[in-house]
Amino acid sequence: EAQVTQNPRYLITVTGKKLTVTCSQNMNHEYMSWYRQDPGLGLRQIYYSMNVEVTDKGDVPEGYKVSRKEKRNFPLILESPSPNQTSLYFCASSPGTYPDNQPQHFGDGTRLSIL
Amino acid sequence: QQPVQSPQAVILREGEDAVINCSSSKALYSVHWYRQKHGEAPVFLMILLKGGEQKGHEKISASFNEKKQQSSLYLTASQLSYSGTYFCGTPSQNFVFGPGTRLSVLP
Numbered sequence: 001e002a003q004v005t006q007n008p009r010y011l012i013t014v015t016g017k018k019l020t021v022t023c024s025q026n027m028n029h030e031y032m033s034w035y036r037q038d039p040g041l042g043l044r045q046i047y048y049s050m051n052v053e054v055t056d057k058g059d060v061p062e063g064y065k066v067s068r069k070e071k072r073n074f075p076l077i078l079e080s081p082s083p084n085q086t087s088l089y090f091c092a093s094s095p096g097t098y099p100d101n102q103p104q105h106f107g108d109g110t111r112l113s114i115l
Numbered sequence: 116q117q118p119v120q121s122p123q124a125v126i127l128r129e130g131e132d133a134v135i136n137c138s139s140s141k142a143l144y145s146v147h148w149y150r151q152k153h154g155e156a157p158v159f160l161m162i163l164l165k166g167g168e169q170k171g172h173e174k175i176s177a178s179f180n181e182k183k184q185q186s187s188l189y190l191t192a193s194q195l196s197y198s199g200t201y202f203c204g205t206p207s208q209n210f211v212f213g214p215g216t217r218l219s220v221l222p
Contacts, residue, residue, distance in 0.1 A: 043212040
């Protein structure tokens with residue numbers, strides 16, 4: 001089944017403890033992206049990648065890191081998480097190098113709570 | 116710059132119609148529409164690529180006016196399954212979504 005898989009689905013952790021949220025897609029998509037969703041603000045892009053080894057900042061990149069060493073994987077790294085990064089996170093992928101005329105397929109989301 | 120959506124929320128009875136608007140202060144080259152049900156991931160509805168283009172999905176259709184930098188989503192004869200939050204999005208330097216419109220369809 002074609003899908004975007006995120007892990008973990010839920011995580012409660014403490015300030016400053018490094019964490020990684022994994023994202024993997026099995027559709028051979030070029031484009032991958034991370035969004036955070038907060039009430040009233042919609043989906044805001046954190047980072048995106050148009051191809052292997054190519055990443056760029058979205059609207060809210062502060063406090064996050066990403067890497068794209070393989071086409072299928074796009075992990076989100078919080079090196080020193082803080083409470084303001086408590087949010088619902090979505091990974092998405094799209095067939096082309098940029099989703100200007102193609103849809104994005106979303107993972108099921110990761111609910112992250114940082115105490 | 117995030118697109119603006121209106122209304123923020125709307126409540127309908129089954130069978131009623133609704134319109135959700137999306138506008139931007141920057142030029143729009145394409146507009147994407149997604150629906151997100153509570154507790155689930157956003158799901159793609161449609162993309163409008165050309166000015167004036169209209170597309171349809173079930174009884175949901177949309178228009179795109181390039182000159183006015185706006186798009187509208189039309190939900191006709193709404194069904195209970197249409198409940199959710201609708202987001203418009205557009206490719207810019209990066210991809211930006213609007214804040215969403217919460218639609219509730221009541222029996």
